[in-house]
Amino acid sequence: MTTRSYTWFHSPVGPLLLAGSRDGLNYVSFSRGRHAVAVDSGWTEDGSLFQDAIRQLCEYFAGERKTFSLTLSPQGTDFQKAVWSALEKIPYGETISYKQLAERIGKPKAVRAVGAANGANPIPIIIPCHRVIGHDGSLTGFGGGLPLKKRLLELESRQLLLLERI
Numbered sequence: 221m222t223t224r225s226y227t228w229f230h231s232p233v234g235p236l237l238l239a240g241s242r243d244g245l246n247y248v249s250f251s252r253g254r255h256a257v258a259v260d261s262g263w264t265e266d267g268s269l270f271q272d273a274i275r276q277l278c279e280y281f282a283g284e285r286k287t288f289s290l291t292l293s294p295q296g297t298d299f300q301k302a303v304w305s306a307l308e309k310i311p312y313g314e315t316i317s318y319k320q321l322a323e324r325i326g327k328p329k330a331v332r333a334v335g336a337a338n339g340a341n342p343i344p345i346i347i348p349c350h351r352v353i354g355h356d357g358s359l360t361g362f363g364g365g366l367p368l369k370k371r372l373l374e375l376e377s378r379q380l381l382l383l384e385r386i
Contacts, residue, residue, distance in 0.1 A: 226259055227267035229274050232281045233368055236345075238270045239263065244293030245273055248343045255339070255363040277345065283375060286312035288346045296340065303337035310351040313376040317355040339363070345372070 224246065226239040237257055239247040249257035267274075272290060279285035294304055306324045310316055316324075322334040341349040344363055350372045354360045362369035 224260070224263045225266040225269050226263050227265060227270045227274075229270070229277065231277060233364065233371070236277075238273055240269065240293060242269065244291035245270075245343060245346070246293050246295060248273075248346055250344070250364045253363050253365065257342070273346075280345070281375070283378070290346060292343055292346065294342045294347065296337070296342070299333065300337040300340055303334055304341055304343075304347050307338065307341065307347050307349055307352070310348055312348075313378075315351050315353045315373065318352055318360075319355055321352055335361070351376075 224239055224241050226237060226247075229236045229238055235251040237247060237249040237251065237259065238245065239249070239257065239259075247257050249255070276285055276288050276290060280288070294301065296304070302325050303321065306321055309324075318331050318335045318338065319328070321338070322328050322331045325334070327334065338349045338352050339361055341347050341363075344350065350362055350364075350369045359366050359369050359373075
């Protein structure tokens with residue numbers, strides 16, 4: 221059995237829980253919201269596993285990183301993993317609709333299921349679910365809240381110098 225470790229990262233967008241093991245990162249969780257992950261009593265607090273993730277997140281928030289190079293190990297169904305894999309292919313600074321995402325995974329009629337899988341993404345920001353928007357260009361659903369989704373998209377489109385270097 222793999223021991224799961226965790227640490228808290230005090231990011232420019234608020235506290236983020238990072239959890240995973242030597243096999244990869246399982247969670248990046250906002251401290252509040254309906255998808256917030258609670259620290260399990262069996263987990264071990266150990267920030268050493270997450271130094272690279274924290275460094276890359278800092279670079280992202282400073283506008284210096286466009287892609288992440290981390291070992292990820294999100295837990296989910298095969299369908300969810302297919303959606304999350306497609307999310308990773310959305311280029312920095314670009315957005316697509318839920319319909320386009322469904323088409324990209326070869327399930328054009330599964331728009332609602334794709335939306336649910338997008339909402340269940342356990343590694344937001346790194347797996348960029350914030351880059352998915354409504355077909356009319358509206359911002360819809362995000363575990364960190366719509367104001368944060370807007371800020372992340374503005375950061376990526378260079379409309380916001382967002383966050384000072386950490």
